[in-house]
Amino acid sequence: MFKLGLCQMKGSFNKKESMQKAEKFIREAAGNGAEIISLPEMWNCPYSNDYFRKYAEKESGETVEFLSSIASDLGIYLIGGSIPEIDGEDVFNTSFSFDRKGNIIGKHRKVHLFDIDVKGGIRFMESDTLTAGHDMTIIDTEFCKVGVAICYDVRFPEWFRKMALSGAKVIILPAAFNLTTGPSHWDITMRARALDNQVYFAANSPARDEAGPYQAYGGSCIVDPWGRFISHADERECIIYGDVDIETVESVRQQLPLLKHRREELY
Helix, strand or coil: EEEEEEEEEECCHHHHHHHHHHHEEEEEEHCCCCEEECCCCCCCCCCCCCCHHHHHHCCCHHHHHHHHHHHHHHEEEEEEECEEEEEECCCEECCCCCCCCCCCCEEEEECCCEEEEEECCEECCCCHHCCCCCEEEECCCCEEEEEECHHHHHHCCCHHHHHHCCCCEEEEECCCCCCCCCCHHHHHHHHHHHHHHHHHEEEEEECCCCCCCCCCEEEEEEEEECEEEEEEEECCCCEEEECCCCHHHHHHHHHHHCCCCCCCCCC
């Protein structure tokens, strides 16, 4: 069993200020016993095509260095939310994960880009500036294998089933749903991914910033393998916690053996 902490914070237009706030949240979560801690999607950059390239850094940049340093200092596993990463001419929406010594043990580039146009709601085309990743990310901890994905990836259940079949028992999703899709789809999607795969599913949103260019829904949550919320935020800045019991994963999978009952010869 271990404690998971999700930091629901606002970023700012000042990257240094965003890092200072992230450090405050991470230290508080670690001080309260969290051993795996996550940050939200695009926490060091305004969520807008106008800023992704401007704020983008290489893997060797100051934000990754900061995340590595604090993970090592606190002796925690850190899922670094996501940041804009530049590689050659391409910009990716990338989540770096760190072990207790600050080593990078996972690097997930958002696979499914957020290109939507909801009538009367929101239009956003990540592909105007971002490049899609290709690889699945599962990190090893002494507790279990942990899958990491980013926001719109969650709309594709096959991706998460593949994670579960690859051994993930906890999945962490830095994500920034908006005020069109969030009220309708956030809770039910996160519960569905937990139920589909009988995993602990943790979705980490930014806090809502009404003065920012993008209005995040908030609602960071942790769902257990039975589909129950064990922690849920509103739209404000906060840290939520959940006690993750890997034996619960095994128990649910034994009682309701969905993964064993798949008819692979048919579908």
